[in-house]
Amino acid sequence: MKPIRKFTVRAVVPTPLAALEELAANLRWSWHEPTRRLFEAIDPDLWRASRRDPVALLGEVAPERLAELASDEGFVRWADQERAGLREYLDEPRWFQSLGAEVPRTVAYFSPEFGITAALPQYSGGLGILAGDHLKAASDLGVPLVGVGLFYKAGYFSQSITDDGWQQERYPVLDPDGLPLSMLRHPDGTPVQVTLALPDEGELHARVWTAAVGRIPLLMLDTDIPANTDALRSVTDRLYGGGGEHRLLQELLLGVGGARAVKLFAELTGRPQPDVYHMNEGHAGFLGLERISTHIGEGLSFAEALQLVRAGTVFTTHTPVPAGIDRFDRGLVERYLTSSLLPGVDLADALALGVEPGADPATSAFNMAVMGLRLAQRANGVSKLHGEVSRRMFGDLWPGFDRDEVPIASITNGVHAPTWTDPALLALAESHLGTGDTEHADWRSDAVSDAEFWNVKRSMRLQLVEDARRRLAEAWRDQHAGAQPPKWVGGVLDPDTLTVGFARRVPTYKRLTLMLQDPERLKAILTDPDRPVQFVIAGKSHPADDEGKRLIQKLVQFASQPELRERIVFLPDYDMGMAELLYPGCDVWLNNPLRPLEACGTSGMKAAMNGALNLSILDGWWAEYAGDDFGWVIPSADAAGDAAERDALEAASLYDLLEHRVATRYYERDGDGVPTEWVRRVRATLGELAPELGADRMVRQYVEELYRPAAEQADRVAADNDRGARALAAYRDRVREAWPRVQVVHVESGGVESPHVGDELRLRAHVDLGGLTPDDVVVEAVHGRSRSDERIEQAQRTPLVPSVSGTDDAGDPAGPRLFTGSIVLDRAGAFGYTVRVVPRHPLLVSAAELGLVAVAG
CATH class of the missing domain: 3.40.50.2000 (Glycogen Phosphorylase B;)
Structure with missing residues (x-):
């Protein structure tokens, strides 16, 4: 007979072995080989059967064996030593602390999935494994980071293959009590609950599970609680399951609910509130709207709150194809983004963030990646080539700018070596090379x-x-x-x-x-017969x-031929344990x-x-x-x-x-x-x-190139009662209103009759600023190699300065302004130049940031 419900009964661990429970409760065991060896020593066969999961192991080991180990002074001492090592790891200063940096104080890292260990199956593929490795490396480096995600009752899915090669899916239900998780609670012991207002006066409630990933807390929101209706209990039923509305509810919970959960977590634990929010793909984009709503409640306008949010937000895109981006029906999003959910946020302002460039705002699908890029002042792809692809794919958000100026950088992903390096290789390094690194x-x-x-x-x-x-x-x-x-x-x-x-x-x-x-x-x-090859395939x-x-079926059928089945195999149910x-x-x-x-x-x-x-x-x-x-x-x-x-x-x-x-x-x-x-x-x-492929290299880059600059920018715009945010919002409004009138009226050049390397080209540009001042803009010559009339290659930019009089030749301050400068011709070959105008403000981090440019015709 099938049980109607399953749950995990935890073992009563003898007091001398209390260290085992503390070690099992922190997921550092998933990459710390000495701790894994300790648990394996309890029962090697059961360790393998439990898929190397200490919590499962302690739930299955015989009480007699625990009693035997409790009386074994050597084992108790071993367990206590590993616990002491864990505590030292959690408390000692590490790389980040050596920087002496005041910021970031806390980075909130949002992802729809996290691959930490096979024992916590909350991942589907590379995005989740990358997120897990990010947390682990941040822990090893001492980066003050907190992860935010969802707890899926059935995770992704378990795969089996039929006799004819067709994939079948099963969704085994997870019992959080049998996992290395604890519930976030108020001081009086009651569970913390996050609530989202839904249309038609409904509410979505979620409890918050926490996992200790070394030094990093991971918060996971779970809707499978009695406070919800049956339909809403299933919001976090499975990863990437259900239709559009189900997916939208998951992403609202991740973004809005996740932002509320991390705020409560900071209050309850005495940690600093995040000064940087990192969106690992667009799934968590609604966190920006939640933060805007909070700032509006503090007295800011939408435009001012947007500047505060953008300053401290990082967005990482992982997809190289538009089809990989989440898009929702505009009407569906409009139904959910109510003032009850996001007080103070005007619906039109919220919807505008997700409108795709060039699309009809009244009918455009709501694009989560586009919203993420508009909410983040810093963005990146996950390899150099992917950065180039992303700048091309999203370039229409910054019309008129060359691809290399699109403000999307790149940080190549890395993998967490202690997790993915085989113990045999580790043992070889330890025994022969004198290091476990x-x-x-x-x-x-x-x-x-x-x-x-x-x-x-x-x-x-x-x-x-x-x-x-x-x-x-x-x-x-x-x-x-x-x-x-x-x-x-x-x-x-x-x-x-x-x-x-x-x-x-x-x-x-x-x-x-x-x-x-x-x-x-x-x-x-x-x-x-002399040089055979064998393939091991999974996915x-x-x-x-x-x-x-x-595709899977085709490969499985090929591999099932009697003469090949020992040389090419497809292994079902690919997961971290297999990997x-x-x-x-x-x-x-x-x-x-x-x-x-x-x-x-x-x-x-x-x-x-x-x-x-x-x-x-x-x-x-x-x-x-x-x-x-x-x-x-x-x-x-x-x-x-x-x-x-x-x-x-x-x-x-x-x-x-x-x-x-x-x-x-x-x-x-x-x-x-x-x-x-x-x-x-x-x-x-x-x-x-x-050494170049490690996640520690990757996380260091995130800290130095994105997190610290974002935290410093957030401090600047928030200083003096949000003065910077107010000033930047006012500047953006003023520049956008004036920009249709900004134009390069005329450009004159001289000083070169028969150009040679080393000659100086003198420029005079007459620019109508449309009511703006020279301090509001940069007027610059863009020049470089030009093999065709279409583009300037390897472009350089030379600022032009306003004339001393500050007026045009006729002396009319309201007319075109004169800007002058010169370019040294420093290389032979085809040469081209133009003059353009871009916005300038000390709180802008890129000339392309506002997507405004006026170029000589």
Whole structure:
């Protein structure tokens, strides 16, 4: 019989073992190997069965075993030492504290998903794993950050594959009492509750769960409480589930409810209120409207409150395609953005934030990314190439500006090495290189011989092979009512065969089945008698994406052929637990998206952290770090006539590389059977590439390039009773009103008859300021190489200064103003210039910020 409800009964831990409960309650165990070894020692078999989850382990271990350990002085001492280490980690000054920086005081980091550990399945893919790694690195660096998200009752989904290869989804219900979570409570013990006013006098209530991610608190809002109706209890039922209205309610809860929850959390814990709010994608964009509403309640206008909010807001975009952005029906958004939900916020002002450039404001879909960019004074993409793509994709928000001036920077994603580095590699570094810091160990040291290194890499590959066989056997039993799996399942994969990994979400642009373009050629590569290759593949398609499911089906059916099923396997239900063994066990990591649609693609980073070489299209992070020692580049067929031709050409390049470069190098062995040149490249990857891929590097960049400048800007605009915000709002209104009349009337040049390098070009520009003053604007010459009439390349900008008289030649102060300056011709070749006018104010961080420019005709 099926239970009508499940819950977790926690074990009574003997007093001498109280340290275990404290260690289990902090998710630092998910990346701290010594703590994991402690819990494994309690019961190694149960540790594996619990999927290395201390909370689950303590819930299942026999009381007799706990009593035995409680009387073991050595174990008790070990547990107490690990607890002391945790407390020291939580309290000691770290990198951020060494900066002596007054700001930021607290960064509130909002994300719809967080991938911390498989034991807390609140993630679907790269966005959530990145968010989890961000929190972990912030903890290690001592950055004062608090995470804000939702608690999904069923997480994402569990995947199974039918006999014909079709993906099926299940949604196992999670019991928060059985997870490393605690409820946020008032001093009197009552649960904290966040409430959102809904249309028709309804209310949405949410409790707040907290998880300790090292030093970082993670707040997660949960609507499955009796105070809600049955329909509203399901708002946080599953990640990315339901239709438009369900998704909108989730994002209102994340943004509005999350902002209220983090404010309450600060009040209850005595922490500073956030001075920086970071939106990890547009899902949390409504937090900006909640903050505006709060400031309006303090006496500011919408425009003034917007300046305060923008100053301290950071927005990170992760999508390289418009289809990946959340858009909601305008009428639906209009129904929910009421004055009851957001007191003081005029509906028209709120809706205007989400109108797409050039669209009809009365009918335009409400675009969450567009709103996020309008609410944030600082924004970034997640790799250099993605930054370029984002500046092009969102450039219409800043019309008239060249792409390189669009105010979207880039910070390339990183991965948290302590989480993703295999324990075997860590042990090798500790025993032979004298450090547990695998990112910065001297992997080229003679202290580790090639043979020793290769033996460790083989053990990691064997670990993957055994895990793959176990998972396939379990999947067979689940699919066939407990029947024993066929004998061939126990022989899939080989720990001594070149192993290629491919695991990620399965949207079409990631091209799961590019490898199947020429099935016979792939079959020959897989079954080569002298240089065989094996593939381990995993990934989930969104439940509503039938095309993605068809790709999985096609691959599964190919892999089910008797002559191939031991050389290519699809592992169902990809999650963090699988990933922790998959990355280390692979020799090569394959990534073949349609360039430039991979925003970053951190899976290849995790593989590199474990001594795998990359085989990838030059996209995302790989476009920055590709090198001969780190792997191989699959050439992009950008000149192909259509998508089919492109796929065929790029697949052919993939086959050529696998056959003639990758496999050849892998099977070149010395007298001891060690592929010395391969090992040299792996050592180079670990020693030179891996340090650049760490999440600590990424978070340092966020602090130095975005968080600190944002916090300092927030302080400036809020100083002296919000004087800066009021002044900047007044300036924006005045400039926008005048701008239609601003124009460059006439430009004169002289001083150069036959131009040579070193000559000086003198400019005189007559500019109608439309009632503005020279202090309100910058008049500048934009100049550089110009091979065509369309654009100036590698543009430089030289300010022009107003004439001494401050009037035009006729002496009329109301007429065009004269601005003068000169340009030194510093290089030969085609040259072009123009003159433009842009707004200027000490509280603007970019000339393009207001999206206003007047250029000479």
